[in-house]
Amino acid sequence: MTTPIKRINRRTPGWAKATGAVVLVLAVFFAGIRLSVLPGLKDLFGTETRDRSGPALLQSIQDMSRYDAASGNFQIVVDLEKDARFLPDAVRGTRTLYVGAGTVDAYVDLGKVGEDDVTVDEDRTTATLRLPHAVLGRPALDPDRSYAVSKQRGLLDRLGDLFSDNPNGEQAVQKLAVRHIGDAAKKSGLTARAEKNTTDMLRGLLRSLGFEEVKVTYGR
Known part of the structure; x- marks a missing residue:
């Protein structure tokens, strides 16, 4: 069988x-x-980039009354490290070196100047102007001059990047670069330079109109 x-x-x-x-x-x-x-x-396995963006839409128009009198260029090297508790950096953690370059403008808002802030003598030879102090604008990061030098990632972070798209991967270092640039602008003397340039501009303009003496003060 x-x-x-x-x-x-x-x-x-x-x-x-x-x-x-x-x-x-x-x-x-x-x-x-x-x-x-x-x-x-x-x-052989390269990708092709296509721009499928729609047209830009105009959302609003705002009249500007400020005089941009000075602009500063800044550069900062950001060293941002994120560690995980109880895990070595080789397993979980990131460290990014980022070079951030940007500008900060200093301006005087001439729209705040009222009728009482401008006086002219009877002979129209002397003009006195009282202006608000110059202020700093928002730092603007230049994407063409800003770049990541290196980015170290742990094994778990690398595996996570394979399964998720993170378009804001450098957002943290970019925000940090903007903050450092803004802090540096406050210590750079840009506002004093802007007030001096504004004074020179107004004196040249009013003297071309026939005024012999032009006095400009700040403090509103």
Whole structure:
């Protein structure tokens, strides 16, 4: 008699499936690194960028009455590190070196000057003006001159980047760069320079209109 053959179904343990999935993810990750460093393969698997943005919409128009009298250019190297408790940096954590370049303007708001702030003598040879103090505008980060020097990430952070898109990945260092640039502008003497330039501009303008003496003060 022929002995029937029994079929044995061997199920793969759950831990083996999980391990296989992790190995597959790591293989894809390191394969992507190799493709980026091997010459020729990068062009073969390259991507094409297309701008599908719609037209810009005008939301509002505002009349400007301020006189931009001075502008400062600043640069800051931001070193931002984020650590995880009880985990080494190689596993979880990031450190980013970012060069932020931007400008800060100093201006005098001439729209706040009233009729009582401008006096002219009877001979129209002397004019006295009282203006508000110059103030600083918001720091503006220049994207063409700002860039990330290096970014170190732990293994878990690298794996997380594979499964999620983070368009604001550098938002934290950019905000920090803007804050440092703003603090530096407060100590730079830009407002004093703006008041001097505004005084020179008004004196030149009024003297061309026939005034012999022009007095400009600040303090409103």
